[in-house]
Amino acid sequence: MNPFKAVVVERDEEKRQSVSLRTLTEADLMEGDVTLRVSHSSVNYKDGLAVTGKLPVVRRWPMVPGVDVSAEVISSADPLFKPGDQVILNGWGVGEAHLGGWSEIMRVKGDWLIKRPAELSAYDCAAIGTAGYTAMLSLMAIESYGLKPADGAAVVTGAAGGVGSISLMLLKNAGWHVIATTGKLSEADHLRHLGAEEVIDRAELSGPAKPLAKERWVTGIDNVGSHTLANVLSMTKGEGAIVACGNAQGMDLPSSVAPFILRGVALIGINSVTVPRAKREIAWARLAKEIDLAKLHLNTRKVSLDGAIEAGRAIAEGKIKGRVVVEVQ
Numbered sequence: 001m002n003p004f005k006a007v008v009v010e011r012d013e014e015k016r017q018s019v020s021l022r023t024l025t026e027a028d029l030m031e032g033d034v035t036l037r038v039s040h041s042s043v044n045y046k047d048g049l050a051v052t053g054k055l056p057v058v059r060r061w062p063m064v065p066g067v068d069v070s071a072e073v074i075s076s077a078d079p080l081f082k083p084g085d086q087v088i089l090n091g092w093g094v095g096e097a098h099l100g101g102w103s104e105i106m107r108v109k110g111d112w113l114i115k116r117p118a119e120l121s122a123y124d125c126a127a128i129g130t131a132g133y134t135a136m137l138s139l140m141a142i143e144s145y146g147l148k149p150a151d152g153a154a155v156v157t158g159a160a161g162g163v164g165s166i167s168l169m170l171l172k173n174a175g176w177h178v179i180a181t182t183g184k185l186s187e188a189d190h191l192r193h194l195g196a197e198e199v200i201d202r203a204e205l206s207g208p209a210k211p212l213a214k215e216r217w218v219t220g221i222d223n224v225g226s227h228t229l230a231n232v233l234s235m236t237k238g239e240g241a242i243v244a245c246g247n248a249q250g251m252d253l254p255s256s257v258a259p260f261i262l263r264g265v266a267l268i269g270i271n272s273v274t275v276p277r278a279k280r281e282i283a284w285a286r287l288a289k290e291i292d293l294a295k296l297h298l299n300t301r302k303v304s305l306d307g308a309i310e311a312g313r314a315i316a317e318g319k320i321k322g323r324v325v326v327e328v329q
């Protein structure tokens, strides 16, 4: 195998972190039964945390970030895959505990892979990435809970971000009246184009929450946590349910039990990282049918492997709009 390029995050003896584009060899690859030639990855909030060290997501040093992978199989000891297969990978600790997708070559467990849906290109799958797959898992959770668009509106927090922007598209496509909250009010027209009927300033939800407030929505996808999620819960209609999938404002949840015991509101958690393959395949099959590719492309920009480092720093500071695809080769 020829040497290959990868973005590597390292730590010295004093735990000072550095990140650079490096040349690796086969000896650097980790254990696994499938070797991949990666064509595309993406920039997720978690990748930004790995690049900057803002939160300790990296559990193995050195690390290659990149929780999303679109790739071709080079060789496989897993009977489900053969050379030339087009595959995708999201999560499973890749970019945290196992070398990730910001690398021209990877070796992974076949159990982590699914075949790329025929309707989507490798670029499309990276543009959707963990963000869009998590947005779909969130929509599936809302539907499984039994809520329907006729029950009320759906709120999306962190709407200009990756999970948020794709949540707007998917909820709108499913018939929901969508309310977007954002700190980037200059992007209001873009968020309306993606699917928001209303756009509100995130500052309305950023401070300490009352136990109960005026009911504004019956469901929602929260990417932000902390005071924002507490406010979202306090404004949820009786018998509604909110899906928590992010922590961009903070890991805390300074709420009260009032929404749960006085309005029968439910809080549903999403962990996209270890979802079993069968459910992943359902989520990706729905994404292939329900995502509006024209809107997805409008919401996505590309960077090179080198450019991923700067984009990782920017996403950790909340400065990225929509999705960023890493063109790896």
Ligand SMILES: NC(=O)c1ccc[n+]([C@@H]2O[C@H](COP(=O)([O-])OP(=O)(O)OC[C@H]3O[C@@H](n4cnc5c(N)ncnc54)[C@H](OP(=O)(O)O)[C@@H]3O)[C@@H](O)[C@H]2O)c1
Binding pocket: 043, 044, 045, 046, 130, 131, 134, 157, 158, 159, 160, 161, 162, 163, 164, 181, 182, 183, 184, 202, 206, 223, 224, 228, 244, 245, 246, 247, 248, 249, 270, 271, 272, 273, 315, 316, 318, 320, 322
């Ligand atoms: N549960 C899972 O399996 C799963 C999967 C993927 C991602 N996540 C999590 O979901 C969140 C979103 O991920 P992402 O990749 O979409 O990240 P992202 O693109 O950075 O989006 C996060 C958005 O949150 C908003 N935000 C940032 N800082 C904020 C603050 N201090 N207060 C309020 N809002 C703030 C911003 O939206 P506006 O500019 O519109 O305000 C930002 O664009 C992250 O916390 C990530 O770790 C979880």
